[in-house]
Amino acid sequence: AVTSARKFGANQFVAMTVAGALIYPTIIQLKTDAVTTTFFGIPVTMMSYTSTVIPIILAVWVMSYVEKFFNRHVHESVKNFVTPLIALITIVPLTLIVFGPIGVTSGDLIAAFILKVLAFNPILAGAFIAGVWQVLVIFGIHWGVVPIFINNIATKGYDYIKPATAPAIFAQAGASFGVMLRSKNKKLKTLAGSTGITALFGITEPAVYGVTLRLKRPFIAAVISAAVGGGIVGHFGSVAVASGPPGLLTLPVFIGDSMTAFYGLLIGVGVSFFLSMVLTYILGFEDDPIEKEAEKNVRASTDMTIPSPVSGQIVSLEKVSDSVFASGAMGQGFAVVPTEGKVIAPVSGQVTAIFASKHAIGIRSENGMEILIHVGIDTVRLDGTHFELHVAQDQKIEPGDVLITFDIESIQAEGYDIITPVIFTNLSEERHITIDQDQISVSEYNKPAFA
Known part of the structure; x- marks a missing residue:
């Protein structure tokens, strides 16, 4: 609720109150007792919200528009308490009647679909997820997939999708180190080395925007290498049992019941890292973009x-x-x-x-x-x-x-x-x-x- 409110520009305290309503003890009891529930004659399908994330994201997203509308149209002297009141008396019932069941059902369907794909051909599924992951990150689309990770871990205790993203992280690190080894530009070598280290610990944005995507070929090398590593991870059926950005310090989140699956993940990320570094070195790149950037900085010394x-x-x-x-x-x-x-x-x-x-x-x-x-x-x-x-x-x-x-x-x-x-x-x-x-x-x- 809090992070969704920050993302959508909604009131965090009202968002938490909506979330609190979904897990209020008597609401949970209605689901447990299988009681027939209505709201002014409208049937309410009771769901269990204690380990879900999609319903509250949907609720807060809609609530953000309700708040913005009434903040514009309610007088300044009363809107600080009128707007939250209206938001609560509309969003809580709507969530229980509409958003909640849709969110829970859609989350289960998406997770079930992805698990079926993984079961049908885990190698291709892992390669696809790892290959496109950094592309999704560039456009911010990956945030639509993250709730599925969280939901799977919360409801099932494990997730098969998140491990496939780990090779994408390590591939970007490898590409950065490949740039560092090949470049003759001192500033670029320093930048690539530092961003490569950052990527190893799960933060790829500096490497992507500062080095690999900027030079183009290293980014392509990283995507190819990530797909190879993702296929390996998919083959071994690696899982994640906790949240956290994939990186050296968070590798323990991938230790599930099978150590073989964990070793498979280590092999996958290792292959992605070294293959990406070698491909980047072989494919090469143009140092000029960095030189031009340096020239622009020199001009700014007036x-x-x-x-x-x-x-x-x-x-x-x-x-x-x-x-x-x-x-x-x-x-x-x-x-x-x-x-x-x-x-x-x-x-x-x-x-x-x-x-x-x-x-x-x-x-x-x-x-x-x-x-x-x-x-x-x-x-x-x-x-x-x-x-x-x-x-x-x-x-x-x-x-x-x-x-x-x-x-x-x-x-x-x-x-x-x-x-x-x-x-x-x-x-x-x-x-x-x-x-x-x-x-x-x-x-x-x-x-x-x-x-």
């Missing part, structure tokens, strides 16, 4: 002074509650507590990135400086509500052009922090930012970080 793109109180990034921004992992910058719902272009340049949710924008100045302006924290969940975008991708901009307008009060009323990070994403290492309440300067590293 001194410049700009106004804040958002009116308000300027604070250091450390004040931002999001650790990714606060740590400087995305780059140097500052944050603004807005007093006006408007983002203004601080430089002449071009729009390089726009988001469907309208909450953030990327621009590049004429001298190559790249700036990301991100309105609020987690406001992507609002899906564009309370935001208006006034420019298009690749549009030329001049200082003072309006980029985004947003409703500060409405965003805050929905429980979001409105603090706005402004990040310089491609500063060279010898540059530093000096900030006061009137202007922001980028220059040689010879001043305090915050003036």
Whole structure:
């Protein structure tokens, strides 16, 4: 309930209350006693929700739309308690009558279908799942499969699908190490080595987006190698008995009743890793994309002074509650507590990135400086509500052009922090930012970080 609410932008506390209703003792007893149950004359098919995940995901997804509708139409003075009340009295009955039975039944059917495929030809099933897994991850589609893992483990005590994803993880690690061994570009070798280590522990995004997909051939090598390893895992009938991203530290989650199946998984991921590394080395790749990126970073070493793109109180990034921004992992910058719902272009340049949710924008100045302006924290969940975008991708901009307008009060009323990070994403290492309440300067590293 909590993670679904975060994903869909719903109230987490109301989502937990809906989940609590599904597992309330008297509701469970109705299922246990096989009592005929109706709701205002509508028959209710009682299900057991104590070990399911799909029903609550469906419920919270629908609830997110109910909340957004009533937050827009209920008066500010009462919506903080009226909207949750309406959400509860509509979503709980709907879940028990509609979403719950659909979710439980569909989850069982999907799991049964996949198990039948695995039983029919586990080698082909394992190869297919492992081969397409990282492609699904790129598009975010894999999150639709994850609940099936969890549901199988919760209801059956094991899952056959999750082990087939492990070779895909190790194949990306192998491809990264293959790039490290072959590349003559010092920066690329360092990047590939570090992201390869990260991938070995289950986090493949840095390797995929920073190395393999970017260079194309290593990603293809990883997909082929993952399919080979997935076929091996499928052949041995490996299982997962607990959740966790596949990686070196989580290999014990694949120890089931059969040690032979576990050894088969180890063979599968090992083959995927080494085959991917060798194929990447043989197929080769072009170092130029990384060189061009380095050239772009060099261009961003020019001194410049700009106004804040958002009116308000300027604070250091450390004040931002999001650790990714606060740590400087995305780059140097500052944050603004807005007093006006408007983002203004601080430089002449071009729009390089726009988001469907309208909450953030990327621009590049004429001298190559790249700036990301991100309105609020987690406001992507609002899906564009309370935001208006006034420019298009690749549009030329001049200082003072309006980029985004947003409703500060409405965003805050929905429980979001409105603090706005402004990040310089491609500063060279010898540059530093000096900030006061009137202007922001980028220059040689010879001043305090915050003036």
